[in-house]
Amino acid sequence: MYDCIIIGSGVAGVSAALTLKALKRSFLIIGNKNLSAKVMSAEKIKNYPGLNGASGAEFVKIMQAQLSEGGIALTEGRVTGIYDGENGFFVACGQDVYEGRTIILATGVETVRPIKGEKEFLGRGVSYCATCDGFLYKGKTIVVVCASKEEEHEVELLASYAAKVCLFALYKDCAVTAPNVEIMRGMPSEIVGGMKVEGVMVGGRKIEADGVFMLKDAACDSLYSALEVSGGAVRTGRDMSTNISGIFAAGDCTGRPYQYAKAAGEGNVAAHSVNARLNEKDKI
């Protein structure tokens, strides 16, 4: 059981991790080894105090050094759900489950908007996780929406189970090679079905499928449905607490402005708030 599980390795997540380390708390930071695709793609950072025109890649390199010199190991993976535990929360990440007394959500902003029906059919044919649910579709037909190149290995995994994969790749130069993968045009507008998924609508035409995989970073409220969200942003107080006791949020997922300095500040504050919360609990 960790004191805290940080979900996301962008500027907010790294800031929270460095501060929890300084506060001598045990924690896990779950993310991507490149930390953040968004930061990596920044050309020149000018309005972040302390970085005078550095590139995003340089910023990532410095943060990676800070993590490594702080003895902080990043856990690679994509979190697919948060569940209540007796003394905190369970965090599902691929086939692993981690337990934390508190959570800091630093998941960034969803770049792919949810499709009509996505939330309704979640668990009834819609899945965010190839490693968790792929085996359920042995010999079946599935639709896969893949948001970035980094998720292509999950498409290959799904293709190893399914009889047929209809792939919507939302990026250029798709390099999936499995013979049973058909690369589709357009983007599904709706997921349809009865009790379970029966297919997706694309340009007015129905493509039949037994399951739909959305391979993209999950929105915060799809990770924990009782989380209060307003206009796509997690609602937080000045101490970065959410409406759920023990869950904090920081960075782009809490809303605009989408800026590194804001993310760094909120990650820092969230870590201090986690520490204060745990100090309180330990007193009782």
Next chain:
Amino acid sequence: MYDCIIIGSGVAGVSAALTLKALKRSFLIIGNKNLSAKVMSAEKIKNYPGLNGASGAEFVKIMQAQLSEGGIALTEGRVTGIYDGENGFFVACGQDVYEGRTIILATGVETVRPIKGEKEFLGRGVSYCATCDGFLYKGKTIVVVCASKEEEHEVELLASYAAKVCLFALYKDCAVTAPNVEIMRGMPSEIVGGMKVEGVMVGGRKIEADGVFMLKDAACDSLYSALEVSGGAVRTGRDMSTNISGIFAAGDCTGRPYQYAKAAGEGNVAAHSVNARLNEKDKI
């Protein structure tokens, strides 16, 4: 008339300035050429994303370069008051007055606690500004509480007016040399008087004086008395707005944690909120 006047040149003030510049707003940043005594004195910064163990002096150097490369000139001085104007606010700084449509307070935390009587006698013998009020004490006896070496030139200025200066220096190696300055021990516990200041109490003994100068960074609520303050911290919303329309706050003056990342984030958010406010006003 500036779009915004930023009061304070620590991390929060610099962050606000860099972001207002990026947003193409006109503004003034008032502070110290070393930006921040607090940052300058930091030995090693470890939990600020992007600075891997840099010293405070190195951080200041980078921020100075960012200001200079952004074409942002720092206005040196100490702000002594904020007053309502027709379309914004007047900011008194030494003998100059600047006008801004909005204000960002980034004044840090007061390191010297107010003395009993300080607020009550403000304007009735208590002053924060040697250049503004020194001439009122020609040939008189004054008490001066000086918080740091940087204010010594103001003590010398006061000594050039007054007949006698009783100086309480709150730092080591006081180097004031004027012959009419007596360096005192201890610290005044109270400012006493009737309609006007009559002296200060030190260790149960009264020292008679016609005026008391407090040479220290002013607390936010002494700059603008209607500002809502709670436990010494300016109350702000998630957008860094205060209870006064057009006045925003960022950094240590908004409360704990006193951390550079929080200051950078809040300065950034305050700048965006100023921009949003002005965009709204311009529409009307």
